[in-house]
Amino acid sequence: MKLKVLLSIFWGLYIGLGYSQDVLTVQQAVEIALENNYDIRLSQNDLQIAKENVTYGNAGMLPTVTGNFSQSNSLQNSTQVQNTGVERSLDNAKNNSMTYGVSIGWTIFDGLGMFSRYETLKELEKQGDIQLKKTILTQVSDVISTYYTIVEQKNILMALDSTILISKERLRTAENRYSIGKASKLEVLNVKVNLNTDESAQVKQTEVVKNLKIALNNLMARDLDIDFDVVEDVQVDEGLVFADLLDKSKTHNPDLLALGIAKRLADLELKTVKANRYPTIRLNGGYNFAETESSLGFVAQSNSRGLNYGITASINIFDGFNQRRNERIARIRVDNVDLVASQQQKEIESSLLQAFQSYQTNVALYRLEEKNVQIAKQNLNITMDKFRIGTISSVEFRDAQENYIQAVTRYNSSKLQAKLSETLLKEIVGSIGFED
Secondary structure (H helix, E strand, O other), X not given: OOHHHHHHHHHHHHHHHHOOOOEEOHHHHHHHHHHHXXXXXXXXXXXXXXXXXXXXXXXXXXXXEEEEEEEEEEEEEEEEEOOOOOEEEEEEEEEEEEEEEEEEEEEEEOOOHHHHHHHHHHHHHHHHHHHXXXXXXXXXXXXXXXXXXXXXXXXXXXXXHHHHHHHHHHHHHHHHHHHOOOOOHHHHHHHHHHHHHHHHHHHXXXXXXXXXHHHHHHHOOOOOOOOOEEOOOOOOOOOOXXXXXXXXXXXXXXXXXXXXXXXXXXXXXXXXXXXXXXXXXXXXXXXXXXXXXXXXXXXXXXXXXXXEEEEEEEOOOOOOOHHHHHHHHHHHHHHHHHHHHHHHHXXXXXXXXXXXXXXXXXXXXXXXXXXXXXXXXXXHHHHHHHHHHOOOOHHHXXXXXXXXXXXXXXXXXXXXXXXXXXXXXXXXXXXXXXXX
């Protein structure tokens, strides 16, 4: 039986078994993770909290209305001497008072600090949105990387499966040769050892694939024991251009976007601090009811109700130079944000350039290893024919067989690294794309 016939049988069996499992595409994996992943859901909740905080009331721009109720009672032994000299005394004299009503307070001016606080709340909402985007990018990148690692390791497993078929055919040939006296028992034993080695590697590789599937299920936040198949073909985007990636990173990279928000927040903090230099004006009003009872005194009982209103104004005259200190600190923070932004821009450019260099190298290696696989496969076919007719030894055939497995392993590894480099570049830019 020719090697290509063996491989055809193997591929037919594999395809038939593959359809018995649910095939999970990379898009489906990403969609499931976006819906279920715990880190993404936590970031979504943080963003929702930031949205809830963006209100005029939270910024101090709306009036406050308070309901008040107070009651006090006392029992006292009292003695009173009036102006006329008459003395009055009473033991266990009861005194009761009760007040209740509604009060309203409204700060109408605080140096425009309320407006800077409201703008701060809106910027914090934008910051939460950017943080959510960063979390999504990270999780999507992890899902894609894990998915294609499964593809790589499964392709290696498939190569091991095929080499086991070859080893079994090789063993059958060696046993036939031994039965007619053209091979020694040692040759048969060596082939059996090689077959056992291949089967051991297959068992270990199967475990690697299963563990990677568990890791992907964990990223998708679903049952860890769900089995699935993956799409074997990995499409590498080989048309990435560094200049385009750099331009996109300036408008899409979440870290750079977050620094823009941080700069805005620092400016708003400075405005809020400066607002403390101006007076605070507050309107006050209310409607109250009051009742009092006294067992001893000129007034035994009284009731009152009515409206009260007014205005209060306050200004900081001297606070131990703390206002000046706070303003200096706020200005330093603004300068720090500018410095961090410049530093971060350089670091992102550096990371992007290094990732792009790795991407180019891995794409070149992937193309080279693709040719090596074809050569190794041709060599294995020729070696199999020569071994069958007895012109080469079992050891020489084993070398060709191992060379083929190593070539397949290097090819899958280089293709995975090229895909991971592509994914990393798009993560740094802030826009990840993926294919079936």
